[in-house]
Amino acid sequence: xxxxxxxxxxxxxxxxxxxxxxxxxxxxxxxxxxxxxxxxxxxxxxxxxxxxxxxxxxxxxxxxxxxxxxxxxxxxxxxxxxxxxxxxxxxxxxxxxxxxxxxxxxxxxxxxxxxxxxxxxxxxxxxxxxxxxxxxxxxxxxxxxxxxxxxxxxxxxxxxxxxxxxxxxxxxxxxxxxxxxxxxxxxxxxxxxxxxxxxxxxxxxxxxxxxxxxxxxxxxxxxxxxxxxxxxxxxxxxxxxxxxxxxxxxxxxxxxxxxxxxxxxxxxxxxxxxxxxxxxxxxxxxxxxxxxxxxxxxxxxxxxxxxxxxxxxxxxxxxxxxxxxxxxxxxxxxxxxxxxxxxx
Numbered sequence: 236x237x238x239x240x241x242x243x244x245x246x247x248x249x250x251x252x253x254x255x256x257x258x259x260x261x262x263x264x265x266x267x268x269x270x271x272x273x274x275x276x277x278x279x280x281x282x283x284x285x286x287x288x289x290x291x292x293x294x295x296x297x298x299x300x301x302x303x304x305x306x307x308x309x310x311x312x313x314x315x316x317x318x319x320x321x322x323x324x325x326x327x328x329x330x331x332x333x334x335x336x337x338x339x340x341x342x343x344x345x346x347x348x349x350x351x352x353x354x355x356x357x358x359x360x361x362x363x364x365x366x367x368x369x370x371x372x373x374x375x376x377x378x379x380x381x382x383x384x385x386x387x388x389x390x391x392x393x394x395x396x397x398x399x400x401x402x403x404x405x406x407x408x409x410x411x412x413x414x415x416x417x418x419x420x421x422x423x424x425x426x427x428x429x430x431x432x433x434x435x436x437x438x439x440x441x442x443x444x445x446x447x448x449x450x451x452x453x454x455x456x457x458x459x460x461x462x463x464x465x466x467x468x469x470x471x472x473x474x475x476x477x478x479x480x481x482x483x484x485x486x487x488x489x490x491x492x493x494x495x496x497x498x499x500x501x502x503x504x505x506x507x508x509x510x511x512x513x514x515x516x517x518x519x520x521x522x523x524x525x526x527x528x529x530x531x532x533x534x535x536x537x538x539x540x541x542x543x544x545x546x547x548x549x550x551x552x553x554x555x556x557x558x559x560x561x562x563x564x565x566x567x568x569x570x571x572x573x574x575x576x577x578x579x
Contacts, residue, residue: 266299267474269467272320273305274459277504279516280428282496283348284324287485289499296477302503308459309333309380315464316340322463322478324348326382328549330462331564335555342462343566346479346535348486349458349523354383354449356390357415357430358422365445371400376420379405383424383449386456389552393452412437428518432511455544457537458523460565468569475569483534483576490520490578525578533576537565 273281284302287293293300305311308326312333315323327344334341356375358364364373377384384403391398404420412433415423423430427448431441449456461482463475489496497513528538542561550558570576 266294266297267471268299268301269293269322269474269478270301270303270320271322272303272311272314272324274308274311274324274326275306276304277500277507279497279500279512279514280519281503282489282493282500282516283486284482285485285499285503286488286496287481289502290485290488292481292484293478296474296481298474298477298481300478300481304504307378307380308382312342312462315342315462318464318466320464321467322461322475324459325462327457327460327462327564328352328386328545328552329380329382331546331549331555331559332385332553334559334563335553335557341563342465343468343564344460344462345468345475345566345569346461346482347457347537347565348460348534349519350526350529350534351450351523352382352454352456352458353426353428353519353523354386354390354424354456354458355427355430356383356422356424356447357434358445359415359439360443360445362421364421367394367396367447370396370422373421374402374404375422375424376404376406376411376414377424378408378411381424383426386449386454386549386552387424389454389456389548390447390449390452392551393454393548412439427522428515431518432515436511454548455541456548457542457545463569468566472569476571479535479569480571480575483571483578486524486534487578489516490525493517493520529578533573534578535570535576536567536573537561 271284288300288302308329311323311325312330314320316333316337330342330344364370388398406414411423411425412430414420416437416439434444468475493513493516496516497509500512501507501509539561542565546559546561546564
């Protein structure tokens with residue numbers, strides 16, 4: 236090959252490379268960027284979202300989704316309200332409280348992740364507090380933003396307990412279970428799969444505990460779901476439907492292969508205990524995500540009669556004067572069809 240031909244070949248190769256780079260860049264530019272915040276750290280239940288990202292399900296919907304860890308449901312709500320994030324995984328009951336206090340920034344949930352709430356109360360069996368009646372007069376501990384603590388008045392109402400008879404002590408999340416173990420408090424509130432596993436890590440087995448879940452108490456409450464900024468809801472409903480379709484695919488994969496889900500969590504946070512987070516994820520799937528209601532109707536939606544009852548319980552617990560309507564709390568506008576939301 237002559238020098239002239241070689242130069243032409245090199246020029247053609249460079250042009251082809253630049254063309255390919257430009258095409259890739261253009262394709263990347265076509266993806267809509269979305270910032271998504273979890274409610275908490277990178278733990279087992281984050282797997283569904285991380286798998287959706289890692290397997291390209293969001294990209295298939297034309298979305299470039301960034302996933303960040305959270306610092307609690309209340310924080311996740313305010314992250315969206317402030318405009319810092321487009322979508323959040325958050326406790327919808329905390330969202331209702333936020334809306335009541337900030338009507339000008341009111342938001343709606345668009346998808347339910349925890350069809351059954353993971354809210355629970357824990358006491359040590361050796362304390363002798365083995366019935367709801369014996370909770371009266373005792374001191375319970377939890378962070379001030381803890382959802383089951385804030386919703387305790389609804390639990391008390393449902394079980395015939397005087398909520399005012401229980402004293403609450405506040406602490407940072409890492410101190411909650413150790414304080415119960417030391418006897419600094421008589422009981423604690425928390426997410427079932429969080430406090431149970433934290434206590435197990437401290438050497439306390441499930442059989443050593445008395446546990447009351449809010450669902451078993453007859454409360455209609457839903458748990459954590461997905462909320463989006465009103466601006467995004469108004470301007471790009473198609474992006475939200477695509478986001479939800481990808482989320483369902485991620486959760487479907489995780490339910491079929493939880494270990495692969497934990498591998499995705501491990502990639503996000505190398506310091507996790509894989510066995511522990513696998514247990515946490517499986518508890519969330521069994522108790523909160525894959526309920527009979529979800530098996531029948533698919534993930535993400537609500538039963539309106541149940542939601543109406545839940546709203547009544549939340550407004551009572553938080554002392555909200557103007558009770559919102561179901562349409563003020565949840566919208567099904569962005570849900571994919573029910574057959575696309577089946578998990579099994």
